[in-house]
Amino acid sequence: MAPAEHPPTPDPAHPSVGAGAPGHSRRGEVLPDDPGSRPELLDLAALEEQARGLLPPDVTAFYAGGAEGEVTLGEATPAWRAWRLRPRVLTGVGAVRLGTSLLGSEVAIPIGVAPWAYQALAHPDGELATARGAAAAGALMTVSTSATAALADVAAAEPTGPRWFQLYRLHSPAYTDELARRAGAAGYRALVLTVDLSVLGRRLRETAHRFALPDDLPLPNRPDGTVPTADSPVWTLDDVGRFGRLSGLPVVVKGVLRGDDAARCVDAGAAAVWVSTHGGRQADPVVASAVALPEVVAAVGGRAEVYADGGIRSGSDVLTALALGARAVFVGRPAIWGLATGGADGVRAVLDGLAAQLATTMLLCGLGDAAAVPRDTVTQAPGSIAGGP
Numbered sequence: 001m002a003p004a005e006h007p008p009t010p011d012p013a014h015p016s017v018g019a020g021a022p023g024h025s026r027r028g029e030v031l032p033d034d035p036g037s038r039p040e041l042l043d044l045a046a047l048e049e050q051a052r053g054l055l056p057p058d059v060t061a062f063y064a065g066g067a068e069g070e071v072t073l074g075e076a077t078p079a080w081r082a083w084r085l086r087p088r089v090l091t092g093v094g095a096v097r098l099g100t101s102l103l104g105s106e107v108a109i110p111i112g113v114a115p116w117a118y119q120a121l122a123h124p125d126g127e128l129a130t131a132r133g134a135a136a137a138g139a140l141m142t143v144s145t146s147a148t149a150a151l152a153d154v155a156a157a158e159p160t161g162p163r164w165f166q167l168y169r170l171h172s173p174a175y176t177d178e179l180a181r182r183a184g185a186a187g188y189r190a191l192v193l194t195v196d197l198s199v200l201g202r203r204l205r206e207t208a209h210r211f212a213l214p215d216d217l218p219l220p221n222r223p224d225g226t227v228p229t230a231d232s233p234v235w236t237l238d239d240v241g242r243f244g245r246l247s248g249l250p251v252v253v254k255g256v257l258r259g260d261d262a263a264r265c266v267d268a269g270a271a272a273v274w275v276s277t278h279g280g281r282q283a284d285p286v287v288a289s290a291v292a293l294p295e296v297v298a299a300v301g302g303r304a305e306v307y308a309d310g311g312i313r314s315g316s317d318v319l320t321a322l323a324l325g326a327r328a329v330f331v332g333r334p335a336i337w338g339l340a341t342g343g344a345d346g347v348r349a350v351l352d353g354l355a356a357q358l359a360t361t362m363l364l365c366g367l368g369d370a371a372a373v374p375r376d377t378v379t380q381a382p383g384s385i386a387g388g389p
């Protein structure tokens with residue numbers, strides 16, 4: 001797929017929001033456009049509210065909650081907003097290119113769908129709908145080990161969309177190995193090792209709401225129904241290379257929050273490092289992704305790609321992450337609320353909406369290429385929590 005251009009086409013002939021129209025303006029404002037769609041203004045808070053009205057309270061608690069005191073969860077978005085943009089003027093930039101490549105796969109936007117579990121609890125079509133929505137937005141999707149659809153079925157649902165498979169350490173080491181091989185065979189383009197879940201975080205909201213998986217929930221990638229357990233050998237750096245060889249895929253290490261760890265992962269053969277707090281669902285309180293990202297980028301030193309997730313809720317959050325050195329960002333809960341409220345279209349609307357915000361913000365900052373956002377696009381807000389060690 002060719003990287004998407006987002007030209008700011010003032011076009012009074014197309015004043016309304018509607019699929020397929022080439023561009024539009026409102027009261028002289030120039031808005032960037034997204035080919036094939038016309039993202040409405042995205043209101044994620046309202047979307048979450050709508051999803052909460054549709055989902056059972058225990059499922060909402062599972063999706064929305066964090067671990068322990070939820071400090072990490074609460075700091076995620078404010079940490080991105082502890083940075084301020086430094087717009088450039090008179091740059092002559094009149095169009096925005098949002099497309100980039102992620103480990104060699106072309107994507108139309110630098111915003112992907114993070115792996116998240118049990119999507120059939122949000123919508124009957126679960127991961128298949130997410131795959132369609134992500135592909136329609138030109139975004140990469142990461143499919144969880146804890147998906148409610150078989151990894152091969154998700155691949156078949158949307159054969160052209162780039163996809164990565166996220167691997168957990170499972171009860172059976174042999175089965176984990178088998179899953180890695182299957183991901184390679186099913187056309188997934190990278191294997192994402194989630195390394196921040198040696199045990200499950202203590203998620204008090206879920207417990208308070210007595211969240212439990214329905215007995216009939218399909219977990220085809222986890223046939224023994226287990227979560228990662230201590231019965232399985234603990235992963236080490238050697239597993240980075242080992243899973244790469246088993247799957248034949250580049251390995252992304254997800255859940256890295258320190259520069260020294262990131263460097264060790266890259267030395268061990270990781271093609272990319274994914275800065276993440278697991279949505280504030282594991283250790284708590286930990287450094288926000290926005291705080292850890294600059295340290296990780298510096299330690300990796302361009303030897304591997306770096307991504308970030310956690311609390312990304314606006315185009316300016318995305319732009320901040322790109323300026324701090326992330327090649328792409330991923331969203332978890334925004335995609336959950338999109339899926340719950342609108343299935344594939346809902347996922348697409350969230351991704352399109354964030355992409356439209358990103359394009360507008362880039363234009364306003366005089367930036368034309370999401371794959372080349374200069375570090376000096378952002379500065380710490382006075383008295384902010386943005387500082388690292």
Ligand SMILES: Cc1cc2nc3c(=O)[nH]c(=O)nc-3n(C[C@H](O)[C@H](O)[C@H](O)COP(=O)(O)O)c2cc1C
Nearest residue numbers: 063114115116117144194278279310311331332333
């Ligand atoms: C309900 C839920 C389930 C998740 N399941 C997984 C998972 O199966 N594998 C994984 O690596 N991360 C999982 N995550 C973490 C996400 O991949 C991602 O790191 C996080 O959601 C990003 O933060 P955000 O929700 O603020 O965007 C999950 C997150 C949530 C909220």
